[in-house]
Amino acid sequence: MSVTDTVGPPAGPASAVSAGVQTAAPPTRRSRGLNAGQRRKLRTGLLFISPWIIGVLVFIIYPVVYSIALSFTRYSGMEAPTWVGIQNYVTAFTDPLVGKAASNTLFYAIIAVPLGLIISLVLAIAMNQNVREVAWYRTIFYAPSLIPAFAMSFIFIVFLNPQFGVFNRVLNLFGGANVNLLGDPTGVKIAIILMAQLGAGNAALIFLAGLRNIPKTIYEAARVDGASPLRQFFSITFPLLSPVLLFNLITGISGSLQVFTEAFIVTNGTGDPDNGALFYMMYLYKNAFGFAELGYASALAVILFLVGLALALLVYWLSRRFVNYDVEAG
Amino acid sequence: MLDRRQLLTGAGVALAAGLGATSCAGSGPSGPRTVRYWGMGAADKDKDEAARDAFLATDAGAGAQVSIDQVPSSGSADMSQIITAVRGGTAPDVWWMDRFNAVQNASIGLLEPVDTLIEKFEDVSPEEFKSQWIQFAIDELTYDGKLYGLPTSTDARGLLFNENVLKDSGLDLDMFDPEQHVLTWDELRDAARQITHQDSRGNYDRLGFAPWADQGMPYTWAFGLDAQVYDNETGQVVLDSPQWKSVFDLYADWAEEFPYSRVDAFFATYQPPNAPPTQNAVFGEHLAITTGGPWQISGNKKYAPKLPLTWTWLPVAKDGDPTYTWSGGFSLVLPKGSNMSRTTWEFMKHFTGFAGQSIVVPKLGSLPTHLRAITEKKYDPDAELFRQMLPNSTSRPPIPAGSAASDTLDRAKTSVALGSKTPQQAIDENQSMVAPKMDLFPGYTMPDTYGKPQQIPDEDQ
Numbered sequence: 001m002s003v004t005d006t007v008g009p010p011a012g013p014a015s016a017v018s019a020g021v022q023t024a025a026p027p028t029r030r031s032r033g034l035n036a037g038q039r040r041k042l043r044t045g046l047l048f049i050s051p052w053i054i055g056v057l058v059f060i061i062y063p064v065v066y067s068i069a070l071s072f073t074r075y076s077g078m079e080a081p082t083w084v085g086i087q088n089y090v091t092a093f094t095d096p097l098v099g100k101a102a103s104n105t106l107f108y109a110i111i112a113v114p115l116g117l118i119i120s121l122v123l124a125i126a127m128n129q130n131v132r133e134v135a136w137y138r139t140i141f142y143a144p145s146l147i148p149a150f151a152m153s154f155i156f157i158v159f160l161n162p163q164f165g166v167f168n169r170v171l172n173l174f175g176g177a178n179v180n181l182l183g184d185p186t187g188v189k190i191a192i193i194l195m196a197q198l199g200a201g202n203a204a205l206i207f208l209a210g211l212r213n214i215p216k217t218i219y220e221a222a223r224v225d226g227a228s229p230l231r232q233f234f235s236i237t238f239p240l241l242s243p244v245l246l247f248n249l250i251t252g253i254s255g256s257l258q259v260f261t262e263a264f265i266v267t268n269g270t271g272d273p274d275n276g277a278l279f280y281m282m283y284l285y286k287n288a289f290g291f292a293e294l295g296y297a298s299a300l301a302v303i304l305f306l307v308g309l310a311l312a313l314l315v316y317w318l319s320r321r322f323v324n325y326d327v328e329a330g
Numbered sequence: 331m332l333d334r335r336q337l338l339t340g341a342g343v344a345l346a347a348g349l350g351a352t353s354c355a356g357s358g359p360s361g362p363r364t365v366r367y368w369g370m371g372a373a374d375k376d377k378d379e380a381a382r383d384a385f386l387a388t389d390a391g392a393g394a395q396v397s398i399d400q401v402p403s404s405g406s407a408d409m410s411q412i413i414t415a416v417r418g419g420t421a422p423d424v425w426w427m428d429r430f431n432a433v434q435n436a437s438i439g440l441l442e443p444v445d446t447l448i449e450k451f452e453d454v455s456p457e458e459f460k461s462q463w464i465q466f467a468i469d470e471l472t473y474d475g476k477l478y479g480l481p482t483s484t485d486a487r488g489l490l491f492n493e494n495v496l497k498d499s500g501l502d503l504d505m506f507d508p509e510q511h512v513l514t515w516d517e518l519r520d521a522a523r524q525i526t527h528q529d530s531r532g533n534y535d536r537l538g539f540a541p542w543a544d545q546g547m548p549y550t551w552a553f554g555l556d557a558q559v560y561d562n563e564t565g566q567v568v569l570d571s572p573q574w575k576s577v578f579d580l581y582a583d584w585a586e587e588f589p590y591s592r593v594d595a596f597f598a599t600y601q602p603p604n605a606p607p608t609q610n611a612v613f614g615e616h617l618a619i620t621t622g623g624p625w626q627i628s629g630n631k632k633y634a635p636k637l638p639l640t641w642t643w644l645p646v647a648k649d650g651d652p653t654y655t656w657s658g659g660f661s662l663v664l665p666k667g668s669n670m671s672r673t674t675w676e677f678m679k680h681f682t683g684f685a686g687q688s689i690v691v692p693k694l695g696s697l698p699t700h701l702r703a704i705t706e707k708k709y710d711p712d713a714e715l716f717r718q719m720l721p722n723s724t725s726r727p728p729i730p731a732g733s734a735a736s737d738t739l740d741r742a743k744t745s746v747a748l749g750s751k752t753p754q755q756a757i758d759e760n761q762s763m764v765a766p767k768m769d770l771f772p773g774y775t776m777p778d779t780y781g782k783p784q785q786i787p788d789e790d791q
Contacts, residue, residue: 018504074439074770077413078666091766096759097741154604162533162600177531183594185750218655268603275592275741289410291767292438 049077064305065102073282076292086259088299100275101283104189108279109256112193116252117245120200124207124303125237138208145201153265156195157182182266185276194276203284242323250312257308260285279306336729362671365396368412368422370660372400377693378426381681384689391674391724409435412665416440421667421673426679429470429481429661430726430736436473437730437771442664443476447675449664462683465784467699469777470725478664483696485623485718486655487545489645490630491511493638495536495618499525508642508715512653515580518619519587525618526588534588534596537617541584542747543597545621548739549726551577554646554654559727559735560768562775567768569735570761578746578753590747608633624713628695631712641715657723659699684708705787724781730774731767738763 034042046053071088071282073081092098127138147155162178162266171179181187214237222232238245260281263271269286271278288297372685378398385391399422401411409431415421418559427435435441460468460477467481470610481491491506501521505511513521522538529535540546552558557573560566568574584591600611611617615635621644630639643653662678664670680686687698688708698714709717742756751759768774 075410076440077417078439095763097763157604159604161598161602162595172531175531178533178595178599180591180595180598182592183598185748266603270740272741272744273590274745274750286737288407289413290737292409292413292434292440293729 018277028072067298067301070295071302072293074293075295075298077294078256078292081295088296089303092298092299092303097275097283098280101271101278101280104276104278105257105259105280107189108193109253109260111190111277112196112256112259113249113252115193116197116200116203119197119247120203120244120248121241123200123204124211127204127208128211141204142201144198147198149199149261150200152195153262156191156262157266160191169274185272185274186264188263188273188277192259192266195262196256196259203252206248207241207244214240227305239322243325244320246315246319246323250315253311253315254308257281257304257311361395362669363394363673364669365394365424365671365677366422366678367396367398368425369398370426370749371398372402374400374694376386376402377690380689380693381686382677384685385677385680388680388685390673394673394677396677408431409440412575413440418669420496421663421665423668423670424481424662424678425665427479427661427663429467429659430732432471432478432661432663433473433728434730435663436476436478440484440666442666442668442670443478444480444675444678445476446666447670448477451672451675462701463699464701464704464720464781464786465660465782466657466660466671466723466725469630469780470659470728471663472728479661480678481699482660482662482682482687483691483694483698484657484659484699484720484725485625486657486716487550487621487623488520488641488643488719489619490612490622490626490639490641491619492612492615492617495525495615499538499618501525506640506642511646512643512649512651513649514648515645519584520734521619522588532592533599534592535616536597537588537593537611539619540588540597541621542581542743543593543620545623547736548574548577548743549656549736550621551580551645553656553724554644554651555580558781559764560729560774562778562780565773565775567694567731567735567761567765568737569764570757573608574757574760575753578742578756578765581746582749582753585747585749587642590744590749595790610634612639613637623695624710624716625695626670627710636692643715643719653719653722655719655723657697657720657725659696659712659725701787720784722783728776728780729768730771731764734767735760735764738781 001067070081072085074084074088123141127134127141129137131137144152159165160181162168162180167181168178171177178188181191218236218240219232222236227235258281259279263279263282264275264285267277269282271282273292280300281304284297284300287293287300367382368376370373375398378400382396382398386394386396400764401415403411412421412425423547432441436443448459452459456477463481465482467484468477471477471479471481489506489510493503493506496503496506499521501524503515505517505521518539521651525536526534526557527536541551555573556579557571557577558568561568567650596616597611600614600616601609607629610633612620613630615637621643630637644655646653652700664678668674681690684700684702684706686701687703688706691698691703691709695710695713697709697713697720702719703709704720707717726736729735738760742751742760745751746753746756
């Protein structure tokens, strides 16, 4: 028996949903109408979640809609917005710094997201080991995620110092001259990518939850069948962890498109050297609050939103080929 | 247990209380005898308080209430806090603002003009009233013929050098004596060659000079090479002029001999970003010459009291060329929503006038903009050379796209020094970035007096 046979072929979300409603009564015309008690419960329920509903409406939906509207205007934040049609979008697609910022962000995303997934998965597996001191390991592996981004940035500045930093000391051992990684347009991006990996503990916790959700009986069956640990990983762990992987992938892409803090601190908000660390959000921020061009900044935000949405949809579409929802806690 | 009515009532009261508290937050006390002031920043709180106390001791300030808030900002060009406060109805009455941002902020409607207050509260004409301050500072606050604040401090740019390092390198100190000589770029380059030293791995461990470091921004050299940002006559941005190419040629040329990456590694080693003030390449005697200004003098005396640190003029193209520099500085302005009361005006006038500048400017280590304060030398005597620079100094161009122009020029500086763009590519891109922003202000003109030398009365007169 193959291990994958045990798991069964990948199925879409529909199968999980249908499994979940097997015991529920089939919907009827009568059940759709609510009686007085149900309506009261509905009102109470809505009242209890109303802070969240109000929060989403006021702090997410309204700003998004307002930002979309502003993107068609010239607006400084002070005087009434002036309608400019699609001018801001035309400018965005011809602005050389938008291209530079987008390519920097893409560079970051292409490396940081897969690297982050691998590191967090490895961390999660290490945190899931059946050893007595696992609680210590979990704390140690997660601890770097608790360091605020600004503190982490300063640590990296010292770490990469050409004269005193560990990085250059190691380089010197091999006879190399001191380099300032933060002074090189590509080097600074790589430094920021490495910096981001110290926050892998958050994604690792989600992976850990996924790992602990995989029934042990499957591994036992695999071991009986003589599957090696590597085979178990690729045939059990990886497929059954795929929904979690999808979640971390999408949040990772979303986060990488919005990379800002580390680059802002390391470069003092300039994006230097040679715009090497000018990420999309930094340029957007500069336009909004440095140049008071909120209309243009809104257009940049809408473009980012659409790109993020398109990437998320693409990942969802691709996920049909690799995501397996058939696991249930054992 | 709470019933539904009690729950809803309680929630409603809590919501109303929360909204009430929020609406009151930050607005502070108000009234015609009250002034809410956003100050220089937490580090300079003592200067604000000294100026406030001096005002309260005057007849105009007696009985007034001046509350000071220090609102942090991520940079002098970041307007998010003030815009938010203005839109939220919690704007201060008076705000300490980088003068460079005045025209941009006035153009977006963030500031109130002060002309009406001059007419209302002063017995002299606006022109006579404005003549108390140095002209370039008034120009920098002028937009569309109206004045949008009163100037406080100013400064200028010069070359700071460490005599020890120059002497160790066998250089003639007379060349650096501002009373005897003005360095040419060729002389500065020769000196830098003589000073610069590298270790066995090829790292610079002593550097002569880097024209892109510290205050070596494009604007600094542009004023010596007659490069203008905006042509008042044609109403066009002229960032692609041959003069601007000369500015960027200078960076490219210098970087050919002293590569940017190695210079950058030098600065990251001896003067890393965000380092404490003591960790300075000049104080460590690794950097011989750099571009700076009078605001550094107090730090030099505090952190390197034994070092012979001296100032001279910025380098000129050839012997006999006139000296040049540029001046920045701050101002007090009235954001939209200011109460614009007589007390607010008196506070602002006192702070920026002779009395206020006499208190604040020496503490800040800058120069006064008030002509009487200049004449009566209300500044650090060690800043005398910068005072002498003022008649030929000017501000950065007061245009509504000032921040964008400055930002673009600084980006281009690094690109050219790194070699990723040629000077021609850089100026073409600068033009394409800034010109469309100025196109939004057709027919815009800077004040006629902008960029012209100004008379400063001598103390003996």
